[in-house]
Amino acid sequence: MKSRDEIFRCGKCGICIQTCPVYQEDLNELTTPRGKMQLIRHYCEGDLASSRHLQQVVSKCLMCGGCTAFCPSGIDHESIYMAMRKNMQEDHGEDWKKRIFFHLLTHEQQLKFSAGLAAKGQNSFFEILYKDIKLGNIKLSVMPRLNKKPFREAAPEIWLSETEKARGTVLYFVGCSTNYAYEKIGHAVVKVLKAMGLKVEILADQVCCGLPIYLKGGLETARQNIEKNISLFSRDDVEAVITDCATCGSALSSGYIKVMKELGGDIAAAEKLAVKSVDISRFIVRHFDWLKDKINPEARRTKVTYHAPCHERNHGGSHAALKLLDLLPNVEYVPAEDFDQCCGGGGTFFYDFPEISKKIVDKKIANARATGADFWVTGCPGCSINLAGNLDKEDHIRLIHPVELIADSLEN
Amino acid sequence: MLKTNIKKQLMAIVGQERFFDDDETLVAYSYDGYVVESRPDAVLFPLATEEVSEIMKIADQHRVPVIARGGGSNLTGGTVPVEGGIVLNFTKMNRILEVNTGDRFTVVQPGVINANLQKELSKVNYFFPPDPSSMGFSTIGGNVAENAGGPRCLKYGVTGDYILGMVVVLASGKVIRTGSCNVKDVTGYRLSSLFCGSEGTLGIITEVTLRIVPLPESYRTIVAYYNNLADTAETVKAVLAQGIIPTAMELMDKVTTNLVEDNAGLGLPREFEGMLIIEVDGVSEAVSSQAEKISKIAKSFGAIEILEAKSSQERESLWKARKSVHGVLSKLAPNCVTEDATVPVSKVPEMIIGVRAILDRHNITAGIVAHAGDGNIHPVIITDTRDTEEWSRVETAAAEIFKLAVELRGTLSGEHGIGLAKKQFLPLVLDENTRELMSVVKKALDPAGLLNPGKFV
Known part of the structure; x- marks a missing residue:
């Protein structure tokens, strides 16, 4: 494994341990970032055999990036885990349900088809699959309802700006969650961008950002998606490429460059896209001048709290959504004690390790409840599904994307 | 590898879900923060004193080594099972059993993480003074067994100064109770002192009663730069001689500040031979006058530049510089x-x-x-x-x-x-x-x- 030297840099100081949300529940050295590094080192040195258990150990991670952000030796845990997961996948294969899921994420037509079947409520194979994979310990009844038609298909490709003369054009990278389940986020993004005086383009040929596949070690498979997206979105004639999901955002703004370097692709094109890529919240904060006159001062006052997605917090993010809340005149923000802790969802983590995931998410929910907020703002649909899915029926708090909050406060 | 009959006996105590002897687990418990590594034969997660006592009896009967372990943070190989045997990992035996502000003590299980105890105590405006750098993941059991210190031990003393009593499982499996919850207690030998700092070689600590202290009202933090290293010690001596006991007095030498600057760029001046960070805590009025006195002393003993942290952010960034040393250096x-x-x-x-x-x-x-x-x-x-x-x-x-x-x-x-x-x-x-x-x-x-x-x- 090429990261071998990097693994040796782990000085076993253990500082990472306090940052690991999985360790806080599991309390076993085996789960710590330090433990994983040492196991991988022993595996590389040939005195620890490849096994299903080893595969499970390296999978027992939310990929939140907390350890990497904290590591004094500057170890890139994520890359090492992914290389190791790939090795383990080759040796021991992958759960068949996940295999199909990843196949779908890389094959847009089939994904559309299966989501379509599931949306129609047919008792198809795909619905069972979708339900099982996406649900983990979340009840089907509280899962978001799928869009009748995928957003990218239903929405026109070109949206003209509200202003007479557009300030420019932006490309909207529609994440899978918005595309298949949260069309209201998609409509909110378009509404806000138009109000900002921008022309918005949605590219029908866009595919899944590839990060969920990449994080599970499907490097080559992810590459197909990544290269396709780079070729579509790396364009000189646009102001920005807007993302609506922290995970997609981290892929476009840094992940793609890393993968292209690792697999030897077009790094320059990935870098060009990275420069243009910006999360919707950050984009609005940056150009709030274009929007502030459109905010309805009479809009209903709401009390909100916030969850910082790992893909924003530990991957160079800047809590732009928090700045946005600060800019909105009718929003009262009440911080939750652990607003910047991982929600425990972690891609398919909540499916693979439901018990630990449940403990993590329940703590988050207790602290959010304590704020007495009406809305729980987060810019990551993955976190949103996990948090909403674990709320009680009686819970008054509702999950909302920051851009929905803005769209709601605009004058019509 | 443990013999099958021993394994069965141990499993009967902790159950299958808290007994491990797979290769992955054994590797994970073969090290701490030191360089030497050695795999144990089994790793057990006890939850109660009685379990530890039963395990110890079996280990004694079959002559199997037993190593108590907490967060595995120690830097001297203290928890490395160099002769194999059973690692008793206490991280899951981690309840805070009592916090008593009226009588100023707390009773905890050994697996409680130091920082988690601090968090609970701060809710009632108290704290436990020992603050090893590993406090975010090291456990009280480990802190006690190593008699851990930390920067603020200058004023407050080390872990051993806070132990009122403990429950210990002896090598035979017998359970003893030392001390009590009273600050004044001269009833018999002070056996707690024997086990504190024994590094797990004399007994297994399964419960500790600790003295706790009210949180100070405010802090003042001063940083002084010197051209002559000897002047720093004169400053330290003079401060103490004037009857001021700072919470901490931390020194960094020129090579270190330059290494920190080369690699982390925190804005420390590079030209001075030595840098002292001095912090005082207590009642606002008192710490203000102490801070002034300290500045004067530093100046009279040759400090070229003296600065005071003006906000909690400035205070944090100074401590960040000090605490980043280990991390910055380990990158190299x-x-x-x-x-x-x-x-x-x-x-x-x-x-x-x-x-x-x-x-x-x-x-x-x-x-x-x-x-x-x-x-x-x-x-x-x-x-x-x-x-x-x-x-x-x-x-x-x-x-x-x-x-x-x-x-x-x-x-x-x-x-x-x-x-x-x-x-x-x-x-x-x-x-x-x-x-x-x-x-x-x-x-x-x-x-x-x-x-x-x-x-x-």
């Missing part, structure tokens, strides 16, 4: 060895100059930081243990550092303990009669040598 090479020799406060400059000369002579890269107020010196050596030639130079230098410390009336370890790292140097400080008495104590409590074998005693 695969291994980072922190030595821990301690000398009387008046000897700190002599010690630092001497240590720097030793390191230079052996061509070793290291930063030097010190808890200057209590003479605890930390040369942070960066190295690559795979480079055997360099590693042997590091070992020679370490031996010379210990010898120098002893010549200056110092000692081997201020807060990290002896473990594997320093056991060969014990005769430098402890004479034969003293070591013999330690062996007598060890034999009396652990006749078969089952508790954490292969360590300093």
Whole structure:
């Protein structure tokens, strides 16, 4: 494994341990970032055999990036885990349900088809699959309802700006969650961008950002998606490429460059896209001048709290959504004690390790409840599904994307 | 590998879900923060004193070594199972059993993480003073067994000064209770002191009663820069002589501030020979007047520049600079060895100059930081243990550092303990009669040598 030297840099100081949300529940050295590094080192040195258990150990991670952000030796845990997961996948294969899921994420037509079947409520194979994979310990009844038609298909490709003369054009990278389940986020993004005086383009040929596949070690498979997206979105004639999901955002703004370097692709094109890529919240904060006159001062006052997605917090993010809340005149923000802790969802983590995931998410929910907020703002649909899915029926708090909050406060 | 019958007996106590002997787990418990590694035969997660007692009885019957472990943070190999055996990992036995502000004590299980205890205590405006750098993941059981310190121990004392009582499982499996919850307690031998700092070689601590202290009202933090290292010690001595006991007095030498600047760029000035961070805590009015006095003293003893943290952010960034040393240095090479020799406060400059000369002579890269107020010196050596030639130079230098410390009336370890790292140097400080008495104590409590074998005693 090429990261071998990097693994040796782990000085076993253990500082990472306090940052690991999985360790806080599991309390076993085996789960710590330090433990994983040492196991991988022993595996590389040939005195620890490849096994299903080893595969499970390296999978027992939310990929939140907390350890990497904290590591004094500057170890890139994520890359090492992914290389190791790939090795383990080759040796021991992958759960068949996940295999199909990843196949779908890389094959847009089939994904559309299966989501379509599931949306129609047919008792198809795909619905069972979708339900099982996406649900983990979340009840089907509280899962978001799928869009009748995928957003990218239903929405026109070109949206003209509200202003007479557009300030420019932006490309909207529609994440899978918005595309298949949260069309209201998609409509909110378009509404806000138009109000900002921008022309918005949605590219029908866009595919899944590839990060969920990449994080599970499907490097080559992810590459197909990544290269396709780079070729579509790396364009000189646009102001920005807007993302609506922290995970997609981290892929476009840094992940793609890393993968292209690792697999030897077009790094320059990935870098060009990275420069243009910006999360919707950050984009609005940056150009709030274009929007502030459109905010309805009479809009209903709401009390909100916030969850910082790992893909924003530990991957160079800047809590732009928090700045946005600060800019909105009718929003009262009440911080939750652990607003910047991982929600425990972690891609398919909540499916693979439901018990630990449940403990993590329940703590988050207790602290959010304590704020007495009406809305729980987060810019990551993955976190949103996990948090909403674990709320009680009686819970008054509702999950909302920051851009929905803005769209709601605009004058019509 | 444990024999099947032993394994069965142990599993009967903790159940299958808290007994592990798979290769992955054994590797994960083969190390701590030190360089030496050795796999145990099994790892068990006890949840109660009774379980530990039963496990100990079986270990005693079959003569299997037992090593108590918490967060695995220690830097001397204290929890490395060098002779195999059973690792008892206490991280899941982690309940805070009582917080009593009226009588100022708390009762905790050994697996409670230091920082989690602080968090609970701060809710009632109290704290537990020992603050080792590992407090975010090291456990109270480990802190007690190592008699851990930390920067603010200058004012408040070390872990051993806060132990009122404990429950200990002996090598035979018998359970004893030392002390009580009373600050004043001279009933019988002070056995808590025997187990505190014993590094798991005399008994297994399964419950601790700790004295707790009200949180101070406010802090003031001063940083002073010097052109002459000896002036820093004069400042430290003068501050203490004026009756001011700061919470912490931390020293960084020029090489260290420059290494920090090269790699982290925190904005520390590079030209000074020494930098002192001095913090006082207490009632606002008192700390204000102390801070003023300290500034005056620093100036009169040659400080070129004196600054005070004006906000909590500034205070945090100063501490960040100090606490980043280990991290910044470990980026430079695969291994980072922190030595821990301690000398009387008046000897700190002599010690630092001497240590720097030793390191230079052996061509070793290291930063030097010190808890200057209590003479605890930390040369942070960066190295690559795979480079055997360099590693042997590091070992020679370490031996010379210990010898120098002893010549200056110092000692081997201020807060990290002896473990594997320093056991060969014990005769430098402890004479034969003293070591013999330690062996007598060890034999009396652990006749078969089952508790954490292969360590300093």
